[in-house]
Amino acid sequence: xxxxxxxxxxxxxxxxxxxxxxxxxxxxxxxxxxxxxxxxxxxxxxxxxxxxxxxxxxxxxxxxxxxxxxxxxxxxxxxxxxxxxxxxxxxxxxxxxxxxxxxxxxxxxxxxxxxxxxxxxxxxxxxxxxxxxxxxxxxxxxxxxxxxxxxxxxxxxxxxxxxxxxxxxxxxxxxxxxxxxxxxxxxxxxxxxxxxxxxxxxxxxxxxxxxxxxxxxxxxxxxxxxxxxxxxxxxxxxxxxxxxxxxxxxxxxxxxxxxxxxxxxxxxxxxxxxxxxxxxxxxxxxxxxxxxxxxxxxxxxxxxxxx
Numbered sequence: 002x003x004x005x006x007x008x009x010x011x012x013x014x015x016x017x018x019x020x021x022x023x024x025x026x027x028x029x030x031x032x033x034x035x036x037x038x039x040x041x042x043x044x045x046x047x048x049x050x051x052x053x054x055x056x057x058x059x060x061x062x063x064x065x066x067x068x069x070x071x072x073x074x075x076x077x078x079x080x081x082x083x084x085x086x087x088x089x090x091x092x093x094x095x096x097x098x099x100x101x102x103x104x105x106x107x108x109x110x111x112x113x114x115x116x117x118x119x120x121x122x123x124x125x126x127x128x129x130x131x132x133x134x135x136x137x138x139x140x141x142x143x144x145x146x147x148x149x150x151x152x153x154x155x156x157x158x159x160x161x162x163x164x165x166x167x168x169x170x171x172x173x174x175x176x177x178x179x180x181x182x183x184x185x186x187x188x189x190x191x192x193x194x195x196x197x198x199x200x201x202x203x204x205x206x207x208x209x210x211x212x213x214x215x216x217x218x219x220x221x222x223x224x225x226x227x228x229x230x231x232x233x234x235x236x237x238x239x240x241x242x243x244x245x246x247x248x249x250x251x252x253x254x255x256x257x258x259x260x261x262x263x264x265x266x267x268x269x270x271x272x273x274x275x276x277x278x279x280x281x282x283x284x285x286x287x288x289x290x291x292x293x294x295x296x297x298x299x300x301x302x303x304x305x306x307x308x
Contacts, residue, residue: 010301024086036144041068043275051268091129115201127297134290142287149276167248178237186299192223
């Protein structure tokens with residue numbers, strides 16, 4: 002395991018988090034605040050609906066307005082902070098990995114140099130993007146799941162457990178789909194490197210027809226892989242989306258079936274719909290980030306294999 006590409010990838014990701022621990026801590030704190038604040042408008046909307054029939058609105062409308070303006074403000078600040086960390090880590094890691102290659106003290110022809118540069122660029126992008134997503138995407142989902150599940154469990158135990166169970170199928174689909182795309186992603190990054198090397202070889206020796214044919218062939222194969230990868234990925238995304246939405250509506254239908262037993266009000270129903278909608282969106286975002294991280298890990302795998 003210590004010598005495997007996957008271990009090296011995660012070692013570099015968490016190494017960056019450790020090196021930039023104060024940035025990472027700030028991102029974690031601001032993200033936690035962001036997700037708690039994001040659920041505040043949902044609660045206030047439920048209060049507004051319950052109060053509307055009585056006519057005693059109090060200051061709930063003003064609070065609703067303030068919460069609706071506060072949540073995106075915290076989110077924008079979080080995005081600035083996360084991107085600042087991303088640009089810092091991207092610069093540092095690119096310099097480090099390029100100089101490591103230069104220190105090997107061996108002759109490299111232009112085509113090999115082009116392929117090596119493309120491998121480094123893809124690997125650095127994978128490491129820094131994975132760091133960005135680990136800090137900024139998975140924590141919000143965990144917080145939302147905890148907050149929403151706690152709220153639903155407090156309202157009704159069956160609703161809460163049904164909500165948690167509803168996430169199992171889309172989560173399992175994410176794992177299965179990424180395994181099926183692994184070979185195509187390896188081909189994708191391998192062909193990116195081949196195209197880079199072949200292009201440099203063609204530019205430096207433009208009179209050789211064989212170089213042009215190799216470049217055209219590499220570009221053609223890359224196009225075919227991209228089209229197949231895109232088609233399969235979009236189909237998998239839709240299946241996962243359909244499974245998640247179906248599971249979320251199951252929770253809503255279960256709440257409607259028990260509305261008389263648990264004394265469900267219109268405001269409670271608005272909260273349930275708001276909670277499940279927010280978490281469905283967050284889950285899809287996190288699953289997309291996981292797809293990206295796994296794709297980045299394959300770029301690092303190609304880099305490590307090339308080394």
